[in-house]
Amino acid sequence: MTPEKLALTTNSRARKPRSVGVAGHPLAAELLARLGPKKVLHRLSERLNYRYDAIQFGVTPLCVVLPESTEDVVTAVKVARGAGVPIIGRGAASGLSGGVTPLQESLVISFTRMTRLEVFPQRREAVAQPGVVTLQVSEAAKPHGLIYPPDPASFRTSTIGGNLGENAGGPLCFKYGVSGDYVRALEFVDAEGEVHRLTREAYDLAGLLIGSEGTLGLITEATLRLTPPPRYARTLMAHFAEVGQAAEAVSAAIAAGAVPAKLEFMDRACVGAVEDYLHLGLPREAEAVLLIDTDGDDLDTVEEERALVERACLGAGGVVRRAQSEAEGEALWRARRSISPALGRIRPQRMNEDIVVPRSVLAEVVREIRALGDASGLHLVQFGHIGDGNLHPNILFDPRTESVGAVHDLAHEIALVAIRHGGVLSGEHGIGTMKRDFMRDAVDPVTLQALRDVKRALDPAGALNPGKILPPEEESSHAHP
Amino acid sequence: MTPEKLALTTNSRARKPRSVGVAGHPLAAELLARLGPKKVLHRLSERLNYRYDAIQFGVTPLCVVLPESTEDVVTAVKVARGAGVPIIGRGAASGLSGGVTPLQESLVISFTRMTRLEVFPQRREAVAQPGVVTLQVSEAAKPHGLIYPPDPASFRTSTIGGNLGENAGGPLCFKYGVSGDYVRALEFVDAEGEVHRLTREAYDLAGLLIGSEGTLGLITEATLRLTPPPRYARTLMAHFAEVGQAAEAVSAAIAAGAVPAKLEFMDRACVGAVEDYLHLGLPREAEAVLLIDTDGDDLDTVEEERALVERACLGAGGVVRRAQSEAEGEALWRARRSISPALGRIRPQRMNEDIVVPRSVLAEVVREIRALGDASGLHLVQFGHIGDGNLHPNILFDPRTESVGAVHDLAHEIALVAIRHGGVLSGEHGIGTMKRDFMRDAVDPVTLQALRDVKRALDPAGALNPGKILPPEEESSHAHP
Numbered sequence: 029m030t031p032e033k034l035a036l037t038t039n040s041r042a043r044k045p046r047s048v049g050v051a052g053h054p055l056a057a058e059l060l061a062r063l064g065p066k067k068v069l070h071r072l073s074e075r076l077n078y079r080y081d082a083i084q085f086g087v088t089p090l091c092v093v094l095p096e097s098t099e100d101v102v103t104a105v106k107v108a109r110g111a112g113v114p115i116i117g118r119g120a121a122s123g124l125s126g127g128v129t130p131l132q133e134s135l136v137i138s139f140t141r142m143t144r145l146e147v148f149p150q151r152r153e154a155v156a157q158p159g160v161v162t163l164q165v166s167e168a169a170k171p172h173g174l175i176y177p178p179d180p181a182s183f184r185t186s187t188i189g190g191n192l193g194e195n196a197g198g199p200l201c202f203k204y205g206v207s208g209d210y211v212r213a214l215e216f217v218d219a220e221g222e223v224h225r226l227t228r229e230a231y232d233l234a235g236l237l238i239g240s241e242g243t244l245g246l247i248t249e250a251t252l253r254l255t256p257p258p259r260y261a262r263t264l265m266a267h268f269a270e271v272g273q274a275a276e277a278v279s280a281a282i283a284a285g286a287v288p289a290k291l292e293f294m295d296r297a298c299v300g301a302v303e304d305y306l307h308l309g310l311p312r313e314a315e316a317v318l319l320i321d322t323d324g325d326d327l328d329t330v331e332e333e334r335a336l337v338e339r340a341c342l343g344a345g346g347v348v349r350r351a352q353s354e355a356e357g358e359a360l361w362r363a364r365r366s367i368s369p370a371l372g373r374i375r376p377q378r379m380n381e382d383i384v385v386p387r388s389v390l391a392e393v394v395r396e397i398r399a400l401g402d403a404s405g406l407h408l409v410q411f412g413h414i415g416d417g418n419l420h421p422n423i424l425f426d427p428r429t430e431s432v433g434a435v436h437d438l439a440h441e442i443a444l445v446a447i448r449h450g451g452v453l454s455g456e457h458g459i460g461t462m463k464r465d466f467m468r469d470a471v472d473p474v475t476l477q478a479l480r481d482v483k484r485a486l487d488p489a490g491a492l493n494p495g496k497i498l499p500p501e502e503e504s505s506h507a508h509p
Numbered sequence: 510m511t512p513e514k515l516a517l518t519t520n521s522r523a524r525k526p527r528s529v530g531v532a533g534h535p536l537a538a539e540l541l542a543r544l545g546p547k548k549v550l551h552r553l554s555e556r557l558n559y560r561y562d563a564i565q566f567g568v569t570p571l572c573v574v575l576p577e578s579t580e581d582v583v584t585a586v587k588v589a590r591g592a593g594v595p596i597i598g599r600g601a602a603s604g605l606s607g608g609v610t611p612l613q614e615s616l617v618i619s620f621t622r623m624t625r626l627e628v629f630p631q632r633r634e635a636v637a638q639p640g641v642v643t644l645q646v647s648e649a650a651k652p653h654g655l656i657y658p659p660d661p662a663s664f665r666t667s668t669i670g671g672n673l674g675e676n677a678g679g680p681l682c683f684k685y686g687v688s689g690d691y692v693r694a695l696e697f698v699d700a701e702g703e704v705h706r707l708t709r710e711a712y713d714l715a716g717l718l719i720g721s722e723g724t725l726g727l728i729t730e731a732t733l734r735l736t737p738p739p740r741y742a743r744t745l746m747a748h749f750a751e752v753g754q755a756a757e758a759v760s761a762a763i764a765a766g767a768v769p770a771k772l773e774f775m776d777r778a779c780v781g782a783v784e785d786y787l788h789l790g791l792p793r794e795a796e797a798v799l800l801i802d803t804d805g806d807d808l809d810t811v812e813e814e815r816a817l818v819e820r821a822c823l824g825a826g827g828v829v830r831r832a833q834s835e836a837e838g839e840a841l842w843r844a845r846r847s848i849s850p851a852l853g854r855i856r857p858q859r860m861n862e863d864i865v866v867p868r869s870v871l872a873e874v875v876r877e878i879r880a881l882g883d884a885s886g887l888h889l890v891q892f893g894h895i896g897d898g899n900l901h902p903n904i905l906f907d908p909r910t911e912s913v914g915a916v917h918d919l920a921h922e923i924a925l926v927a928i929r930h931g932g933v934l935s936g937e938h939g940i941g942t943m944k945r946d947f948m949r950d951a952v953d954p955v956t957l958q959a960l961r962d963v964k965r966a967l968d969p970a971g972a973l974n975p976g977k978i979l980p981p982e983e984e985s986s987h988a989h990p
Contacts, residue, residue, distance in 0.1 A: 150760060150869050173766060195711070208713075209690065224956040227933045230676070230940055230978050231725070231960050232689075235716035244712070256766045279631060285654060285737045326810040388631050452708045459711055475705040478967060479712050485966035486959060497711050 055111040055135060056091040062103050067094050067141075078136045079129060081121045082182075082368075083380060084461065086129030089116070089136040096141050098215065098223060098248040105246070106221040108135040109491055115219075116493050117242035119158060119190025122182040124380045125460030127194055127241040131495035137246060139189045147172060147254070153212060154252045158189025165252060174254035177204040180456070181365050189247050195239030197456030199290035199321075199364070202415035204255075206456060208238040215249035219487040223248070236482070241458050242493040244486045258323035261289065262334045263357030265349045266341035267314035271295065271398070273344045274316035275391035278414055281320075281340035282387070286333050289323040291415030292364050295394070298371075298409040302363050305370035310363060311347070316394075318346070318414070319364055321357070367411055375407060375424035379439045379462065384418045385451030396445050397421050404438045406430065418455035419446075444469060459497045467499050536592040536616060537572040543584050548575050548622075559617045560610060562602045563663075563849070564861060565942065567610030570597070570617040577622050579696065579704060579729040586727070587702040589616040590972055596700075597974045598723035600639060600671025603663040605861045606941030608675055608722040612976035618727060620670045628653060628735070634693060635733045639670025646733060655735035658685040661937070662846050670728050676720030678937030680771035680802075680845070683896035685736075687937060689719040696730035700968040704729070717963065722939050723974045725967045739804035742770065743815045744838030746830045747822035748795030752776065752879070754825045755797035756872035759895055762801075762821035763868070767814050770804040772896030773845050776875070779852075779890040783844050786851035791844060792828070797875075799827070799895070800845055802838070848892055856888060856905035860920045860943065865899045866932035877926050878902050885919045887911065899936035900927075925950060940978045948980050 056070035069075060069092040079088045090113060093104040108115045118128040118138045130136065142157035145164060149172035154165050162183040165176035179198035180186055186196070192214075197206040214226045214234040224245070226234040237245050268274045274293060281288070294302070294317045303310045311317060318341065322333040334350070341348050351357035371378055385393045394410055401408025401421070412419040421442050425435050443453055443466040453463050453470045467476065480498055483490075537551035550556060550573040560569045571594060574585040589596045599609040599619045611617065623638035626645060630653035635646050643664040646657035660679035661667055667677070673695075678687040695707045695715040705726070707715040718726050749755045755774060762769070775783070775798045784791045792798060799822065803814040815831070822829050832838035852859055866874045875891055882889025882902070893900040902923050906916050924934055924947040934944050934951045948957065961979055964971075 150764060151867050152763070195713075205690075209686075218955075218959065222955045224959060225953070226956065229933055229935055229951075230720040230722065231963055232676075232716050232720055233956070233959060233963065235713050236963075239711040239713055241711065256768065282633070283631060287737065324807075324810075326805075326807040329805075329807040329810065386632050452710055454710055470710075472706070474699075474703040475707065475714070478699065478705060478714060481966040482712055482714065482717075482963060485962040 053090055055108065055113050058107050058111065059091055059093060059104065062107060063093065063100060067096065067100060068092070069094065078118065078138065081123040081126060081128050083124050083378060084126040084129045086126070087132055087134070089130050090133045092136045092138055094138050094141050098217065101137060101217045101246055101248055102221045102223060104135065104137055105217055105219070109219070109221065109489075114491050114494050115246070117158075117189065117193065117246040119187035119193065120161070120182070120185045121190075122186045123190060123194055123460065124457045125194070125382070125454070125462040127458050127460040127493075127496060128190075129461065131461065139187065142248070147174070149174065152254045154254055156188045156250050156252060158187060158192075158247050158250070160188045162186050162188060162191055169254045173256055175257040176210060176252055176254055178207045178210060181368060188250055188252070192238050192247055192250060193241050194458035195456065197413065197416075197418065199292055199413060201456070202291050202413055203287055203289045208235060210253045211238060211250055212253055213251035214247055216245040216247045218245045219489065219491050239458065241460060241496050243483060243496050244492065246492070258289070259325045260327045260330045261321050261323040261357070262330050263351035263360055264320045264322075264334055264337060264341070265351070265360055266318045266320070266338075266346040267311040268316040268318075268344065268346045269314065271316045271394045272391035273346060274318050275387070275394070275414070277318065277341040277344035277346055278390070279387055280343060281337045282415070284336055284340060286322070286336050286340070288320050288333070288337060288415060290319070290321040291413065292319040293317070293410075293412055293414035293419075294319070294364070294367070295398070295410040297407070298367060298411045301370040301374060301409060302366055305373060306363065306366055308359060308363050319360055371409060371422055371424055375426050377425050377427055379423040379425070379435055380457065381421045381439060381442055381463070382418070382454045382457040383421070383443065383446035383451050384416060384455040385446050385449045387414075387417045389449045390414065390417060390419075393419065393445055393449050393451070397442050400438060400441050400445070404434060406435060406438055408438070413455070416455060417451070440466060461496060464495070464497060465499050467497070534571055536589065536594050539588050539592065540572055540574060540585065543588060544574065544581060548577065548581060549573070550575065559599065559619065562604040562607060562609050564605050564859060565607040565610045567607070568613055568615070570611050571614045573617045573619055575619050575622050579698065582618060582698045582727055582729055583702045583704060585616065585618050586698055586700070590700070590702065590970075595972050595975050596727070598639075598670065598674065598727040600668035600674070601642070601663070601666045602671075603667045604671060604675055604941065605938045606675070606863070606935070606943040608939050608941040608974075608977060609671075610942060612942065620668065623729070628655070630655065633735045635735055637669045637731050637733060639668060639673075639728050639731070641669045643667050643669060643672055650735045654737055656738040657691060657733055657735055659688040659691060662849060669731055669733070673719050673728055673731060674722050675939035676937065678894065678897075678899065680773055680894060682937070683772050683894055684768055684770045684804075689716065691734045692719060692731055693734055694732035695728055697726040697728045699726045700970065700972050720939065722941060722977050724964060724977050725973065727973070739770070740806045741808045741811045742802050742804040742838070743811050744832035744841055745801045745803075745815055745818060745822070746832070746841055747799045747801070747819075747827040748792040749797040749799075749825065749827045750795065751826075752797045752875045753872035754827060755799050756868070756875070756895070758799065758822040758825035758827055759871070760868055761824060762818045763896070765817055765821060767803070767817050767821070769801050769814070769818060769896060771800070771802040772894065773800040774798070774891075774893055774895035774900075775800070775845070775848070776879070776891040778888070779848060779892045782851040782855055782890060783847055786854060787844065787847055789840060789844050800841055852890060852903055852905055856907050858906050858908055860904040860906070860916055861938065862902045862920060862923055862944070863899070863935045863938040864902070864924065864927035864932050865897060865936040866927050866930045868895075868898045870930045871895060871898060871900075874900065874926055874930050874932070878923050881919060881922050881926070885915060887916060887919055889919070894936070897936060898932070921947060942977060945976070945978060946980050948978070
């Protein structure tokens, strides 16, 4: 991997924003004329903010549209296509894989003003525009005794549109499924500016849109399934002297029939980072910490399931702490949710992986990745939704003093560990630009070609979020069907 | 709708099998040479059986291959493509929408010999070839304390490949999800004979294959998610003097927080048909019968949920019968599973719809369809997974004495009732040929074009199961992108 390919995993471009004379760019002028000044950002100072996600930097967009309706999106798409400018949809930009960072001068459509949300309690559905903040769906549903389960760590800021674009998961996904599992219907605007309304029938085009990072269409409305929340939840923390013990405890608990609502893992480096940040009294000396919730409608069953998980942890040699109150449980979960800000204090940049491996090989995978990290001399932490086998090895680095090429090489080696053990590259963060080049390792060439064919079918000109998910085509494989 | 379009909803072709001289057809000769005589059926008497599903008749295939491995499938696909012959994948042919009935002379690939099944208890997964009978997955998993929840009524005969092709549902789907929700990975052979292995990452090509009725590829292996079964289940039957009362009971129970495992509806005509067949003592005088299971790991909670459903039924004016034993519960469910054979006794043919409507309009939809049925003079029964709003209006007819055109018109009117009330055409049976022409009502032209573009991307020559799902293209909309 050459350093050129890495441009977007560093903030090197951030220090040299491209200062094209854009106020007068014909795209901006036409959008201003069609949508009015309130919905169009064209000044460089405004546009600069739209070149990043939570980790990566890209190219400053030519123009930003803040649509208030599907019609505005249609207008923006048609104007951009007319001008030959690529189009990137964007939510809260809390993504971790570069899904919304422009790779070239583009129109960014930022959905933050499309926030209409309606709850239909009898149908157990919410209809949300893409700019609705994820947590607000549950908050609006709560008075009706319903929730929207998907809970990415960013759910206080991330949006439904962004979550669907990346098919985001979260701790609850082990028991309750990922964002896409809650979608009953979608409205989207295609690359030509045509509006489509989809249910989940054959062909499941909605399912294809979900997780496609805005490369196949722009989601402008989603009908989401709501569920009654479990009445009770109980929290347990366990720590272990070895990573293998934690993995063994997880396997034993699941084999015994436990289906915890959440089942999270943090390694020693991760616990240390959170502890330095929040001083919660976490066990710094442990090699592995598990954070586990059991939930359900019957308190006895919930307690029984927690006891079962507890026995599995003790049996594997763990030390167990039961949360004695809801407040204590909440504090422990704050530790998990604070990993991202805690890591941000250690180095200015990070490469956040999102591999998923069979649970049976977890201990081995964690150890192999730890060894790779130690050998590299880079700062590596591991955590993740261990119940699903979803691990987030994070490489923390400072591009001013550490080799970005070495970071990319380590990230690639980690991806290869996952693939070698029968795993996949992304559980919930998407591919974006960050893992795009690894797709060649994860997907065989003939299947990659099928993915390209699908992309070409829905976006023949490659106008939607170009350069994401699919690695650049080799010259020789350019044969169109 | 012209009678020509209906050819496949009747058995008129059955009486005139096309007697092409096929034993010597070059396709059969080449397949025999490549695969050997045990895997190739080429005699007319053998091929005749492969022109139907559970309801519809099609054209007798040119040749039938019974592959024993993915390599055999690859060979068959390549030979058929070389000969310019379309290819149709087929499981147990228990489908209800014409998904496997050939519309032209074709190669049928019947997966009944690809029955390898492995259970991986620690990963909670089963790896199944497409010919594995659905129920066998749960039976193989049971010793490990696991089940495979999808339970189409045909699950004693239908196959995993067929279930995935139609994305089949069943009573348990209300609580546990449809077939596709349990797929972690797929292997499939594409229209060129290339083998692909997919997980559920972006783009979710696996999700696109599921429910595509073999029109985008042939599934040759599926990795299925298994779950621990609930420890307890309780059954309740309720009957009502009016359909509206049953719908009201369902809404009240769900609004009160009940999530029954199964929630089934039968109308008076349907109960009468089953009672004539099995003499179970069902309430013939009722306009609507509900059959409800609650389940879970805690008996108190399961009983409590049943009591909640019972109160909702009584509150809506229903008469309630609790199953006092597992055997009694099993007998009641036998009534539900016997609907198909019971209806088969009344008329030789039927048109089985599969609409899904919002629960809030269920009573109105059932009444409107009843009125259409009465006005038509045709024999109409209604039943279905009412918890999901999934209704199966069935038109029973004898093509020798009743107008097939009138049947098709009634079916179309029923589809329009569903669409008018915000519903969709297919919950679990697929589109096939039976509802193909209604897709023009259900999907707007621009989205239909997007579906065609996806089909063309994966099967440019239209070699896979041609004529299914997508209605024939109008001459004027033939513009390729």
